[in-house]
Amino acid sequence: MSIEVLLVEDSPGDVRLTTEAFRDANKIIHLHVASDGIEAMAFLRNEGVYVDAPRPHFILLDLNLPKMDGREVLAQIKNDGNLKTIPTIILTTSTAQEDIVQSYQLQANCYLSKPVQLDEFEAVVKSINDFWLTRAKLPQPR
Amino acid sequence: MSIEVLLVEDSPGDVRLTREAFREANSRVRLHVAYDGFEAMAFLRHEGVHVDAPRPDFILLDLNLPKMDGREVLAHIKKDESLKTIPTIILSISQSEKDIVKSYQAHANCYLSKPVQLDEFESVVRSINDFWLTKAKLTQRRLDG
Numbered sequence: 001m002s003i004e005v006l007l008v009e010d011s012p013g014d015v016r017l018t019t020e021a022f023r024d025a026n027k028i029i030h031l032h033v034a035s036d037g038i039e040a041m042a043f044l045r046n047e048g049v050y051v052d053a054p055r056p057h058f059i060l061l062d063l064n065l066p067k068m069d070g071r072e073v074l075a076q077i078k079n080d081g082n083l084k085t086i087p088t089i090i091l092t093t094s095t096a097q098e099d100i101v102q103s104y105q106l107q108a109n110c111y112l113s114k115p116v117q118l119d120e121f122e123a124v125v126k127s128i129n130d131f132w133l134t135r136a137k138l139p140q141p142r
Numbered sequence: 143m144s145i146e147v148l149l150v151e152d153s154p155g156d157v158r159l160t161r162e163a164f165r166e167a168n169s170r171v172r173l174h175v176a177y178d179g180f181e182a183m184a185f186l187r188h189e190g191v192h193v194d195a196p197r198p199d200f201i202l203l204d205l206n207l208p209k210m211d212g213r214e215v216l217a218h219i220k221k222d223e224s225l226k227t228i229p230t231i232i233l234s235i236s237q238s239e240k241d242i243v244k245s246y247q248a249h250a251n252c253y254l255s256k257p258v259q260l261d262e263f264e265s266v267v268r269s270i271n272d273f274w275l276t277k278a279k280l281t282q283r284r285l286d287g
Contacts, residue, residue, distance in 0.1 A: 078249070085246035100279045104227035107220070107249045111279040124277065131273040135266065137253040139243045 002030045003133055004141070006056040008040040008073060009033065009091075010065050017118065018060070021125035026133060032056065037068025041076060044083055055141040056086055058132060062114075063092040063099060071102065078107040085139045087132065091124075144172045145275050146283070148198035150182040150215060151175065151233075152207050159260065160202070163267035168275060174198065179210025183218055186225055197283050198228055200274060204256070205234040205241060213244065220249040227281045229274060233266075 005022070009015050015033050022029045032053065034040035040061075043050045059077070063070035070090065077083045087109040092099070095113045103111050112128070115121045132138070147164070151157050157175050164171045174195065176182035182203075185192045201219070205212035212232065219225045229251040234241065237255050245253050254270070257263045274280070 084249075085243055087246070087252070095279065097282055101227055101281050104229070104281055105223075107226070109251045110229070110274075112277060113279055127273055127277050131269055132252075135254065135269050137237065137242050137255055139246050140239060 002028050003058070004030050004032065004054045004056045005133075006032050006034060006040065006043060006059045008035075008037070008059065008061045008065065008070065010035050010062065014062075014114070017121050018125060021122045022129065024122070025126045025129040029129075029133070030054070036066045037070065037073040039067075040065075040073050041068070044077065057138050057141060059086055059088040060091045060128070061088055061108075063090060063094060063103070071106065074103065074106045074108055086141075087136070087138060089128065089132070091128075143170070145170050145200065146172050146174065146196045146198045147275075148174050148176065148182065148185060148201045150177075150179070150201065150203045150207065150212065152177050152204065156204075156256070156263075159263050160267060163264045164271065166264070167268045167271040171271070171275065172196075178208045179212065179215045181209075182207075182215050183210070186219065186222075199280050199283065201228055201230040202233050202270070203230055203250075205232060205236055205245075213248070216245065216248045216250055229278070229280060231270065231274070233270075 019031055022031055034043050042048050043053050046053055061070050077088055090103045090108045090111045091114050093114050100111050149160055161173050164173055176185050184190050185195050188195055203212050219230055232245045232250045232253045233256050235256045242253050
């Protein structure tokens with residue numbers, strides 16, 4: 001069985017790093033990428049080209065996105081009766097306490113700061129995999 | 143700086159295991175224990191004997207508790223503007239899909255199944271420490287709070 005992960009991230013470099021780090025950490029992950037907030041919501045609502053998109057087990061969400069930013073994506077996910085049970089982790093460069101607090105207020109499951117160094121980035125992805133995709137109990141996608 | 147953790151757990155054996163496992167994993171953790179749902183809420187609201195209780199950085203919550211069960215404690219926490227930003231992790235023997243889904247619906251930050259074996263129990267506490275208390279960003283306690 002595969003684990004479907006939606007990565008919402010506009011930086012192609014970070015997308016590549018994350019893809020490779022997950023590939024090293026866990027072979028059964030299917031990583032889907034949305035490059036902006038509007039695309040993320042279309043994926044999650046199975047709209048347009050995403051009509052057959054799988055429901056993710058897990059969402060990794062950057063805050064700073066074009067078109068619709070991550071804070072609004074988070075709010076929409078956590079206010080949606082159907083989507084809110086999907087664990088949604090903020091993975092962003094900001095370490096501002098204001099962003100951390102606001103994310104938890106909007107019911108983000110967790111907040112992680114995105115490292116700049118490659119080896120630390122890989123370590124963070126590995127720790128996400130080890131904790132969330134191996135230990136934690138996730139709701140089964142219907 | 144210390145990390146204040148509230149453990150809401152009615153089994154003294156599990157409390158002891160958790161305390162020892164955290165002691166080994168992270169010397170900065172100060173573990174506070176509430177043995178039922180009422181005590182947990184009194185701690186969080188600084189009521190009665192808990193008037194000077196610190197605000198926890200993190201809550202570990204069993205579902206099956208006397209007096210007020212963990213599901214109700216979770217609902218109170220996540221509906222309270224002041225308390226809802228405290229990451230609250232369910233640590234329960236139940237692996238039922240219904241309990242898992244309902245916990246996430248009530249905005250539990252995470253759900254973990256409580257192992258029976260000692261070494262696995264220690265390993266789960268270590269992984270909670272490694273991820274949540276070391277890597278994840280938690281909201282800072284206000285110095286006046």
